[in-house]
Amino acid sequence: MEENQLFPVFFKLHRLHVLVVGGGNVGMEKVNAMLQNCPEATITVVSLSFLPELEGLAKSYANVTLIHKAFSCGDLLGKDLVIAATNNRELNQCVWEKAKGSKVLINVADTPELCDFYLGSVVQKGNLKIAISTNGKSPTVAKRLKQVLQEALPDSLDDVLQKLHIIRDKLKGDFAAKVKKLNNITDVLVNPDTKEL
Known part of the structure; x- marks a missing residue:
C-alpha cells in the first residue's frame, strides 16, 4: 500500500525569493497563501496579464513585484523556489524543465508529478502552525481537515x-x-x- 513519504518542512520565506509564473486565479491564490503565512515573503510574479486583485495585492506589499512579460530562463536567476501557476500545460512543463536545469525547487500547480514540494493546507493558532498533506491525492480533504482543526484547537x-x-x-x-x-x-x-x- 502506498504511503505518504513527504518530508514536512517549514520555509522561512522572508529569507527566500519566490518566483510565481502566472498572474491569473491560481497565481493569485498562491501569492495570497504565501503572504498570509509570511507577509515579508519576497515574491516576483511573471505573467503576460494580471488579475486586478493581484495588482491590488502587489500595491499593498512592497515585497511583491509584478513583471509584465513572458517567462524566460533568466527569471530563475536568484530565485530559491518556483511556482508554475498558469493554465497552459506546455508553459508549466517548460518552467519545470528550466527550474530543474537550474536546480531550483518547483511546484507546478495541479500537477503532482512535476512538484518537488506541495503547498499544504495550514492551520494556525498564533505561533502554532500545522500543515496538512494528502500527498497530492485530495486537496479537498486537506481543506476540510483544516476547517475541523481550526475549530477544534483553542485560541489559547x-x-x-x-x-x-x-x-x-x-x-x-x-x-x-x-x-x-x-x-x-x-x-x-x-x-x-x-x-x-
Whole structure:
C-alpha cells in the first residue's frame, strides 16, 4: 500500500525569493497563501496579464513585484523556489524543465508529478502552525481537515506556547533533564487526568 513519504518542512520565506509564473486565479491564490503565512515573503510574479486583485495585492506589499512579460530562463536567476501557476500545460512543463536545469525547487500547480514540494493546507493558532498533506491525492480533504482543526484547537494554545517558552529558558540541567521536565509539564495536553502542571 502506498504511503505518504513527504518530508514536512517549514520555509522561512522572508529569507527566500519566490518566483510565481502566472498572474491569473491560481497565481493569485498562491501569492495570497504565501503572504498570509509570511507577509515579508519576497515574491516576483511573471505573467503576460494580471488579475486586478493581484495588482491590488502587489500595491499593498512592497515585497511583491509584478513583471509584465513572458517567462524566460533568466527569471530563475536568484530565485530559491518556483511556482508554475498558469493554465497552459506546455508553459508549466517548460518552467519545470528550466527550474530543474537550474536546480531550483518547483511546484507546478495541479500537477503532482512535476512538484518537488506541495503547498499544504495550514492551520494556525498564533505561533502554532500545522500543515496538512494528502500527498497530492485530495486537496479537498486537506481543506476540510483544516476547517475541523481550526475549530477544534483553542485560541489559547498560543498562550501555552509562550509560557512554555519562558519555562524552557528558565529550566536548569542538561538537555535530557529539560526534555523530561517539559514532557511532564505538557502531559496535561494529552492526558486530562494529569494533575501536575
